[in-house]
Amino acid sequence: MAEKFDNLEEHLEKFIENIRQLGIIVSDFQPSSQAGLNQKLNLMISGLQDIEKCRQQLHEINVPLEVFEYIDQGRNPQLYTKECLERALARNEQVKGKIDTMTKFKSLLVSELGKVFPEEMVKYKAIHGEDAPS
Amino acid sequence: MTEMFSTLFGQNEAQGPPGSSSLGFGPGKPPPPLPQNQASMTGQMPPQLGDEGPALRKPGAMNEPFYLLRELPVGNELTGNTNLITHYNLEHAYNKFCGKKVKEKLSNFLPELPGMIDCPGAQEGSSLRSLIDKPPVCGNSFSPLTGALLTGFRLHTGPLPEQYRLMHIQPPKKKSKHKHKHHRQQDPLPQETPSDTDPKKKKKKRDDDPDRKKKKKDKKKKKNRHSPDHPGLAGSQPNSNSLR
Numbered sequence: 001m002a003e004k005f006d007n008l009e010e011h012l013e014k015f016i017e018n019i020r021q022l023g024i025i026v027s028d029f030q031p032s033s034q035a036g037l038n039q040k041l042n043l044m045i046s047g048l049q050d051i052e053k054c055r056q057q058l059h060e061i062n063v064p065l066e067v068f069e070y071i072d073q074g075r076n077p078q079l080y081t082k083e084c085l086e087r088a089l090a091r092n093e094q095v096k097g098k099i100d101t102m103t104k105f106k107s108l109l110v111s112e113l114g115k116v117f118p119e120e121m122v123k124y125k126a127i128h129g130e131d132a133p134s
Numbered sequence: 135m136t137e138m139f140s141t142l143f144g145q146n147e148a149q150g151p152p153g154s155s156s157l158g159f160g161p162g163k164p165p166p167p168l169p170q171n172q173a174s175m176t177g178q179m180p181p182q183l184g185d186e187g188p189a190l191r192k193p194g195a196m197n198e199p200f201y202l203l204r205e206l207p208v209g210n211e212l213t214g215n216t217n218l219i220t221h222y223n224l225e226h227a228y229n230k231f232c233g234k235k236v237k238e239k240l241s242n243f244l245p246e247l248p249g250m251i252d253c254p255g256a257q258e259g260s261s262l263r264s265l266i267d268k269p270p271v272c273g274n275s276f277s278p279l280t281g282a283l284l285t286g287f288r289l290h291t292g293p294l295p296e297q298y299r300l301m302h303i304q305p306p307k308k309k310s311k312h313k314h315k316h317h318r319q320q321d322p323l324p325q326e327t328p329s330d331t332d333p334k335k336k337k338k339k340r341d342d343d344p345d346r347k348k349k350k351k352d353k354k355k356k357k358n359r360h361s362p363d364h365p366g367l368a369g370s371q372p373n374s375n376s377l378r
Contacts, residue, residue: 013246020248029289041287042278049276068262074252076243082231088218089228095214120199128206 008054015047 022040025033067077114121212221219228237243239252255261279287 016247026289026294028293029291031291034288037287037289038279038284041284045276045278052276065266068266071240072255072261072263074240074254076237076240078231078236078243079238081227082236085219085224085228085232092214092218099213099215124200127200127203 004054004057008051008058011047011050011054015044015051018043018047 018040022037022044025037025040029037064080067080070077070080110121110125113124212218219225241247241252244251256263
């Protein structure tokens, strides 16, 4: 899995470096640079071919759209991962609190009902004792 | 199923006032209370009658005196009671992203990428969102440029106009080090590391003497002059025959 990304990353880095050098050549062009420019252009095309080949290995990879918003804003996409984990933990704690509260309520209710309806609660516990309690 | 309903509400009609309103379907009138002998019949109602929860228990002596006693839902092993981050082995990821401070800028995530990447992509029309909204034409094969096609890439000599120069090439941040002398003395912060892709320049991180900085700048300028790929990057240097 990581190899697929490494391969793509390598091709992208080479491609970007080639484009950067192309930009430098173009920024102050000399006639003698024409051959180099032509070479860089064809290198750019072969770079695109290589990246196209990498695409087949990565068609199963899904990227959340929210990450694109971070990148478009010039923000670190790791912040998205961080916020996802923080939200997951906060939600986990929230649900855990609800479960704990409901469990306490249930035990309190059963005990109070046992005081008011002792015989019925014995029957109730006998019935629900057959089921798997939560 | 309808027989059950008619049996139930048919007996109610005899007791209540005549008309459909006695069945409780009329506006503003509550349904009449069911007599005691109907309790066992409702217990026999099949579970499909609007029952959204767990199935009703079968009537019998074991469920008395409880009415409509439902079975408990099947317990799920994985609930919010469990620490899901530990369960899915994400502790390392959590410590990595939430334990340390994650830098804000995109250039901190991609330090080797040239160009002004911290600016919003929408400004330059290079956003990923536009790529999704208007996907480019795909499916065509990439073929190398032939001689005839390359004639279109014959450029005029000389530097680019000022507004296009260095548009996408961020100047190496090492050149601006002299502006941040106070940072330099305390050890440079990682976010000030230049995004230059030259591997030799990446190794150099400490400069304490201003004289040393000037010497390094001079050396770099000389290298740039003599390099075939750097024919006067800043544009301030006169065009020389150094390429040959």
